[in-house]
Amino acid sequence: MxxxxxxxxxxxxxxxxxxxxxxxxxxxxxxxxxxxxxxxxxxxxxxxxxxxxxECPVSVCPYCFYMSQKTSALTATDPTPDGIDQLKCKTCHNEWQQPD
Ligand SMILES: [Zn+2]
Known part of the structure; x- marks a missing residue:
């Protein structure tokens, strides 16, 4: 055993x-x-x-400002077909429409 x-x-x-x-x-x-x-x-x-x-500063991407804590400048792009001004972030590539 x-x-x-x-x-x-x-x-x-x-x-x-x-x-x-x-x-x-x-x-x-x-x-x-x-x-x-x-x-x-x-x-x-x-x-x-x-x-x-x-408050997100004017002309700064809200997504980058709030989500990544970066201050990425927005640049104007071509307006939408119905004439609304657009801004684009070079960092995250989100597009924003210019508020009235
Ligand atoms: Zn951004």
Missing amino acids: DIFAKEFRADMLGQVDGLLDAKNVAATKVEEEALKLRAEQAQLTKTKARLANE
């Missing part, structure tokens, strides 16, 4: 080592994902504060 117990222990030690390695890899992935989510959460918190408290 002793020989079976030794073989069992050796076999199980190998299996448990494999399980520990797999759990460590999985836990590391989850920790890395949690760090990414926390960083995204911090970025959104800054964006929320900016949306709630700051």
Whole structure:
């Protein structure tokens, strides 16, 4: 019986080592994902504060100002077919129509 117990222990030690390695890899992935989510959460918190408290300067792209915290100048593009003036951001490429 002793020989079976030794073989069992050796076999199980190998299996448990494999399980520990797999759990460590999985836990590391989850920790890395949690760090990414926390960083995204911090970025959104800054964006929320900016949306709630700051006015976007005239001639600055609102998307870049609020979402990326950049001040990207808008440049005039061709007006729409119905004559509405348009502005385009060179950073994010969003187009904005000139308010009346
Ligand atoms: Zn932009």
